[in-house]
Amino acid sequence: xxxxxxxxxxxxxxxxxxxxxxxxxxxxxxxxxxxxxxxxxxxxxxxxxxxxxxxxxxxxxxxxxxxxxxxxxxxxxxxxxxxxxxxxxxxxxxxxxxxxxxxxxxxxxxxxxxxxxxxxxxxxxxxxxxxxxxxxxxxxxxxxxxxxxxxxxxxxxxxxxxxxxxxxxxxxxxxxxxxxxxxxxxxxxxxxxxxxxxxxxxxxxxxxxxxxxxxxxxxxxxxxxxxxxxxxxxxxxxxxxxxxxxxxxxxxxxxxxxxxxxxxxxxxxxxxxxxxxxxxxxxxxxxxxxxxxxxxxxxxxxxxxxxxxxxxxxxxxxxxxxxxxxxxxxxxxxxxxxxxxxxxxxxxxxxxxxxxxxxxxxxxxxxxxxxxxxxxxxxxxxxxxxxxxxxxxxxxxxxxxxxxxx
Numbered sequence: 001x002x003x004x005x006x007x008x009x010x011x012x013x014x015x016x017x018x019x020x021x022x023x024x025x026x027x028x029x030x031x032x033x034x035x036x037x038x039x040x041x042x043x044x045x046x047x048x049x050x051x052x053x054x055x056x057x058x059x060x061x062x063x064x065x066x067x068x069x070x071x072x073x074x075x076x077x078x079x080x081x082x083x084x085x086x087x088x089x090x091x092x093x094x095x096x097x098x099x100x101x102x103x104x105x106x107x108x109x110x111x112x113x114x115x116x117x118x119x120x121x122x123x124x125x126x127x128x129x130x131x132x133x134x135x136x137x138x139x140x141x142x143x144x145x146x147x148x149x150x151x152x153x154x155x156x157x158x159x160x161x162x163x164x165x166x167x168x169x170x171x172x173x174x175x176x177x178x179x180x181x182x183x184x185x186x187x188x189x190x191x192x193x194x195x196x197x198x199x200x201x202x203x204x205x206x207x208x209x210x211x212x213x214x215x216x217x218x219x220x221x222x223x224x225x226x227x228x229x230x231x232x233x234x235x236x237x238x239x240x241x242x243x244x245x246x247x248x249x250x251x252x253x254x255x256x257x258x259x260x261x262x263x264x265x266x267x268x269x270x271x272x273x274x275x276x277x278x279x280x281x282x283x284x285x286x287x288x289x290x291x292x293x294x295x296x297x298x299x300x301x302x303x304x305x306x307x308x309x310x311x312x313x314x315x316x317x318x319x320x321x322x323x324x325x326x327x328x329x330x331x332x333x334x335x336x337x338x339x340x341x342x343x344x345x346x347x348x349x350x351x352x353x354x355x356x357x358x359x360x361x362x363x364x365x366x367x368x369x370x371x372x373x374x375x376x377x378x379x380x381x382x383x384x385x386x387x388x389x390x391x392x393x394x395x396x397x398x399x400x401x402x403x404x405x406x
Contacts (some may be wrong), residue, residue, distance in 0.1 A: 002036075004340065006018065006329055010133065013160070016022070016386065025103075025192075025263065032344050033112075034075055035167065039085060044374050058282040058323055073237040073284070075373055082118060082209060084207065085211070085343070086208070086209060088206060089206060089207075090207055090223075093114075093115025093116070094115070094153045094154075095143065096116065096117050096121075096144075097113060097114075097115045097118065097153055097154075097225055098146050098147065098153050099121070099143055099146050100113040100115070100117070100124075100133075100148055100225075100370055101112075101113060101138070101146075101150060101153070101225055101226060101227045102123055102142075102145070102146035102149065103121070103124045103125065103128055103146075104220065105227065105228060106128055106397070107129075107263075107292070107293035107294075107295075107392065108124040108125075108127055108128040108294045108295075109124060109294065109295035109296055110124045110291065110376065111296050111374065111384070111386075112199055112203065112328060112371070113197070113198045113199045113202045113203075113225045113227060114200055114202075114203040115203070116197055119223065119375075120296040120375060121260040121344050123258070123260060123296070124294060125137075125139060125142060125296070126263070127260075127291060128142070128280055128294075129141075130270075130291065131269075131270070131291040131292065132270055132289070133270025141174055145282035150226075151226070153225070153226060154223050154224065154225060154226055155206070155223075155224055155225075155226040156222070156223055156224075157193070157196075157197070157221070157222055157223075157224045157229075158190055158219060158220070158221055158222075159192075159193060159216055159219060159220050159221075159222065160218065160233075160319055161218045161219065162304040163189060163218055165191050166184055166185050166186055166192055166232060166346075166347070167186045167187070167188060167189055167191075168181075168182075168183070168185035168186070168187065168229075169188060169366070170186055171184065171187050171348060175323045175341050175343060176341060178341075178343050178344075179341040179342060179343055179344075181205045181344055182342055182344055183345060183346040184343060184344055184345065184346030184349040184369070185345065185346050185348060186347055187225075187348065188216060188350060188368065189216045189217055189218075189317055190204060190205075190213055190215075192217060193216065193224065194385055195230060195232075195347065195371065195386075195388060196224075196229045196230050196231075196232070196388075197224040197225050197227055197230075197270065198225065198227050198230065198373075198386075199224070199225055199371070201213070204222060204223075204224065207223045207224075208223050212296055217279040220333075230387060230391055231391075232387075232391075235317045235318050235353060236317055236318065237317070237318040237345050237390070238316060238317070238318065238319070239316070239317040239396040240314065240317075241315040241316075241317075241398055241399070242315075242399060243398050243399050243400045244398040247394075247395075247396060247397055247398040248312075248336055248398045248399060248400035248401050249265070249400075249402065250263060250264060250265045250396070250397055250401050250402075250403070251264045251265075251289060251401065251402045251403075251404065252264075252312070252397055252402065252403045252404070253403075253404045253405055253406065254403060254404065254405045254406060256299070256305055256307075256373060256402065256405065257404060257406075259297055259298065259299055259375045260293050260294055260295065260296060260297060261294065261295045261297045261365070261380060261383065261385065262291060263291070263292055263294070263337055263397060264289035264290060264291055264397055265289065265290060265292050266287050266288070266289060266290075266372035267288065267289070267290040268288050268290065269288065269289065269290040269291065271289070292396070293358040293396055294383075295385055295386075295389045296374050296375045297374065297375065297384060297385055298368070298373060298374050298375060298376070298381050298383070298384035299383060300376065305405065306363055306381065306405060307359050307405050307406060308404075308405060309401055309403070309404050309405075310358040310359045310360050310363075310400060310401055310402075310403045310404075311359045311399075311400060312356055312357075312358065312359075312365075312397060312399045312400060312401045312403060313357045313358060313359050313399060314329050314355075314356070314357045314358045314399055315354070315355070315357075315367060315393065315394050315397075315399060316354070316355045316356075316357075317353065317354055317356070317394075318345040318346070318347050318353055318354075319345060319349075319351060319355040320342055320343060320344055320349075321342075321343045321344055321347050321350055321351050322340050322341065322343070322351050323340065323341040323342075323343055323350075324339075325338045325339070326339075327362065329380075333362075334364070339378075343368065347367075347369070347387055349367075349369060350368070350369050350386045351364070351366040351367060351368075351382070352366055352367015352368045352369060352384075352385075352390055353367045353387045353390060354366060354387075354390040354391060354393060354394070356393055356397070358403055362381070363381050363382055363383075364382050364383070365382070365383040365385065365390075365393065365403075366382060366383070366384060366385070366390060367384070367385055367386070367387040367390035367391075368384045368385065368386060368387065368390075371387065371388075374386050380394065
């Protein structure tokens with residue numbers, strides 16, 4: 001599958017002098033990159049999307065080399081040495097970045113794409129390998145597969161003009177003040193670009209240098225992982241996704257101990273050592289299930305986790321959120337609604353950009369304002385996903401789907 005985008009190829013290039021690169025990455029008018037051919041807009045409520053794992057985007061190219069974006073005026077020896085050091089580091093972690101990009105595109109979330117394969121990348125490797133009938137620890141086979149199927153490791157992206165509508169450096173911290181805002185925006189363009197490309201601000205700083213990364217603005221260039229971007233501009237406030245014949249028949253399994261969300265569909269699972277399956281409990285009519293996706297999560301605290309079998313009740317894009325301190329602390333709603341604050345939609349809303357409520361009242365699967373906390377903290381009972389993972393949820397699961405919390 002070929003990828004089309006208005007971004008500068010980053011393979012076969014080791015380093016470009018800053019003056020030349022400044023000319024190469026001159027801003028593109030009101031555009032960032034075109035959507036890769038294999039990524040479709042988020043479907044409407046009435047559509048029935050093909051939710052199988054996306055096909056690899058570019059075939060048959062060698063592993064990418066990094067190009068580092070350097071400000072045109074940064075030409076002294078110190079800056080050039082720093083730029084070369086960033087190139088070397090980017091190239092050193094490129095094999096891991098490629099692996100993480102590939103897993104992400106196959107809907108087996110590795111967490112941040114940052115070239116550091118931690119526990120979630122390891123779980124993604126094991127789960128993906130099992131899903132296709134391969135030995136879970138076949139890392140090198142998977143790396144070879146990723147190298148065959150991917151193109152460039154990095155791409156130079158232009159901050160789009162509309163990003164200004166999603167960034168507010170003065171976004172308040174207190175809920176009472178946030179309730180007066182129109183949108184829970186990103187607090188910086190760097191945060192916008194990091195979430196857009198499934199990575200962290202710190203990794204973008206490593207790739208580009210602090211001066212470039214912290215100084216980005218619309219129509220400026222930034223080196224990013226070459227992953228299909230999270231297109232927040234494609235979301236619509238309050239848009240609802242209803243039942244779907246195929247997607248509502250799937251099963252979500254929440255592993256609160258391992259801190260992962262698994263998605264299964266009906267069908268025989270390929271045989272593999274340690275293959276993951278949904279275990280039937282007192283159900284003779286249980287149908288075989290196969291694993292099609294996995295994402296890291298933040299589960300609820302033990303005393304606020306509702307184990308058992310539920311179902312997806314609704315699915316909303318860009319929801320608003322009611323801050324009810326009593327509900328969060330005790331699980332009981334405050335009857336005095338004057339003490340409950342309505343916080344507006346946006347990526348920095350505590351429930352992020354998507355809410356999928358369960359048939360257990362008050363509990364849902366949703367995004368987050370803080371992707372760094374995924375898998376590293378506990379919630380008040382809900383299941384948190386990174387926003388770039390949450391946005392894909394309606395293409396895989398719809399209301400009516402079974403949810404098993406373990």
